[in-house]
Amino acid sequence: xxxxxxxxxxxxxxxxxxxxxxxxxxxxxxxxxxxxxxxxxxxxxxxxxxxxxxxxxxxxxxxxxxxxxxxxxxxxxxxxxxxxxxxxxxxxxxxxxxxxxxxxxxxxxxxxxxxxxxxxxxxxxxxxxxxxxxxxxxxxxxxxxxxxxxxxxxxxxxxxxxxxxxxxxxxxxxxxxxxxxxxxxxxxxxxxxxxxxxxxxxxxxxxxxxxxxxxxxxxx
Numbered sequence: 001x002x003x004x005x006x007x008x009x010x011x012x013x014x015x016x017x018x019x020x021x022x023x024x025x026x027x028x029x030x031x032x033x034x035x036x037x038x039x040x041x042x043x044x045x046x047x048x049x050x051x052x053x054x055x056x057x058x059x060x061x062x063x064x065x066x067x068x069x070x071x072x073x074x075x076x077x078x079x080x081x082x083x084x085x086x087x088x089x090x091x092x093x094x095x096x097x098x099x100x101x102x103x104x105x106x107x108x109x110x111x112x113x114x115x116x117x118x119x120x121x122x123x124x125x126x127x128x129x130x131x132x133x134x135x136x137x138x139x140x141x142x143x144x145x146x147x148x149x150x151x152x153x154x155x156x157x158x159x160x161x162x163x164x165x166x167x168x169x170x171x172x173x174x175x176x177x178x179x180x181x182x183x184x185x186x187x188x189x190x191x192x193x194x195x196x197x198x199x200x201x202x203x204x205x206x207x208x209x210x211x212x213x214x215x216x217x218x219x220x
Contacts, residue, residue, distance in 0.1 A: 004035040007168030011153040017119040018046045025064045025189035028124035031177040048116050049079030052108045054086040064189045080112045110159030120164040128174040131220040
């Protein structure tokens, strides 16, 4: 919780700020949500939840949405849940599954933030996501901007508006979010597409990073 509160202070958000929090149902986003909820209960911010079913995993996606909806309800947080047809969007724009899902997701979050006049959108990216992102940039051929990776807070134009993207968990590991959820008795949803070797990020996570850690255990 201290990590979240410090990130909120560094971001410059006022105590009356409205923050849209993106929740997939996995351990990272559940940790983000519960920590932000703690900050909100201390009078720091107002939260609005957001969850998008990407239409990629059939009944599993539907079950994720039901689970996340119940989490929001149990915390008393108003939320927007929606469904998207990422496969069709991917085909129309000739994108990879990863790129199509990301574009559709950010458009959704931007729309929710605009509708509720939010000051920021909070995302559950962790230190592991940061390591994977920087490594992907390196492999694709990156300048210095790509090597910087994701920022804890940065303004970005999304869906016709400009919003502050807040990533307060960038110094927290995926192992830490798993432990946090276990400590709170939470049961995160598991996205089996994170195991598919056809996706570049998955191969980096399961194959390349473990190999690099043999050379430098602190490579992440």
